[in-house]
Amino acid sequence: xxxxxxxxxxxxxxxxxxxxxxxxxxxxxxxxxxxxxxxxxxxxxxxxxxxxxxxxxxxxxxxxxxxxxxxxxxxxxxxxxxxxxxxxxxxxxxxxxxxxxxxxxxxxxxxxxxxxxxxxxxxxxxxxxxxxxxxxxxxxxxxxxxxxxxxxxxxxxxxxxxxxxxxxxxxxxxxxxxxxxxxxxxxxxxxxxxxxxxxxxxxxxxxxxxxxxxxxxxxxxxxxxxxxxxxxxxxxxxxxxxxxxxxx
Numbered sequence: 066x067x068x069x070x071x072x073x074x075x076x077x078x079x080x081x082x083x084x085x086x087x088x089x090x091x092x093x094x095x096x097x098x099x100x101x102x103x104x105x106x107x108x109x110x111x112x113x114x115x116x117x118x119x120x121x122x123x124x125x126x127x128x129x130x131x132x133x134x135x136x137x138x139x140x141x142x143x144x145x146x147x148x149x150x151x152x153x154x155x156x157x158x159x160x161x162x163x164x165x166x167x168x169x170x171x172x173x174x175x176x177x178x179x180x181x182x183x184x185x186x187x188x189x190x191x192x193x194x195x196x197x198x199x200x201x202x203x204x205x206x207x208x209x210x211x212x213x214x215x216x217x218x219x220x221x222x223x224x225x226x227x228x229x230x231x232x233x234x235x236x237x238x239x240x241x242x243x244x245x246x247x248x249x250x251x252x253x254x255x256x257x258x259x260x261x262x263x264x265x266x267x268x269x270x271x272x273x274x275x276x277x278x279x280x281x282x283x284x285x286x287x288x289x290x291x292x293x294x295x296x297x298x299x300x301x302x303x304x305x306x307x308x309x310x311x312x313x
Contacts, residue, residue, distance in 0.1 A: 074165030076186060076213075078110050078119040079144075079158050081151065082172035084128045092266050093172040094131055097276040098283070102175045102266060103132065105279065107139050110170060112179035112288060115186040122158040124148035152232040156219040167219070169212045169235060173265040175275050178291040181209050181257065188251040189213035195221075196239050197249040204253035207310055208265035209291055211251075212236045218246060257291050263310030264294060274307040 082093045082103060089095075093103040103121070111119050120142040123129040129145065136143035144161045146154030159167045166189065168182060189197035195218035199205050212235070222238040225245075231237040239246045253259075266275055282289040282297055298305040 075117045075163060076115060076166045076168065077159065077162045077164035078113060078116045078168045078170055078182065079155060079162070079164075080106060080110060080119065080121045080170045080172065081123075081155065082121055082132055083123050083126075083148065084131065085124075085126065085148070086172075086267075088267050089269060089272065092272065094135065095272055097272075097279050101135060102272075102275070103135055103172065104139055106170070106172065106175050106177060107136075107141055109177050109179055109288065110182065111141070113182040113186075114179070115183045115190075116168065118142075118162055118164075120144055120158060120162050122146065122154055124154065149229070150232050152219070152223055152227070152235050152238055155235055156216070156223045159214075159216045159219055164216050166213055166215050169214065171265075173267055174208050174210075175266050176208060176264055176278065176291075176294060178209060179288075180290055181205070182211065184254075185211045185251050186213055188249055192249050193247070194249045195246040196236070197251055198236055198239075199251040199253065200236050201240065201248075201250050202252040203260045204258050206257075206259040206261075206291075206295075206308075207263035209257070214239075221245070257295075259295055261310060262295075262298070262305075262308040264308055270307055274304055277301075277304055 084091050086092050094101050121136050122144045123132045125145045126148050133143045144158040146157050196214050198212035199210050227238050282293055298308055
């Protein structure tokens with residue numbers, strides 16, 4: 066993995082994961098094909114050509130020990146911080162990794178395409194900004210929405226008086242503050258545009274969908290991309306119905 070960053074220096078992918086999900090507890094440790102969802106996600110993220118390192122950021126609560134143990138097996142670093150103040154945990158993880166810029170990836174994004182990561186990172190690197198995000202453009206399907214932050218901008222945001230909701234979702238600390246932060250919005254190219262779909266792990270229905278996508282595509286290519294997923298869903302109306310979303 067190597068960064069082409071002209072200004073960002075060290076770019077690190079940080080996977081945010083915890084056991085205590087309210088809708089689907091323990092989802093990142095659920096298995097498909099004898100492997101955890103977290104292992105699939107890590108395997109795909111480390112294929113990014115624009116990341117210098119990949120780590121997992123979880124909380125200090127004891128129930129997340131399983132995540133740290135899985136990280137040890139997968140050979141990736143694991144930072145542990147506050148359960149609820151995700152912004153602070155994300156900032157401290159960024160500093161721990163000695164990152165100049167970080168890509169926020171959630172545990173929901175099991176099938177993340179490394180090419181999507183590279184595309185959004187390139188958008189960040191191409192302009193002088195605090196953050197680049199596809200969150201606001203309503204173009205990528207859920208499960209492939211990313212934000213890239215400068216570490217010093219995360220530090221600046223962390224010093225603000227923010228709501229719990231803003232601290233939980235990180236990008237919300239930046240949006241609506243144009244006087245403080247320069248934000249670049251990244252739209253999906255036509256091949257990846259599928260805002261009406263959700264391929265993110267939030268419910269048991271999502272788990273079924275993702276498991277069937279893995280089973281259907283990984284035999285030919287275990288690093289299948291978002292284009293492959295969208296094509297697969299088009300030929301499987303039952304699964305495509307599972308993936309329909311009201312947006313994120």
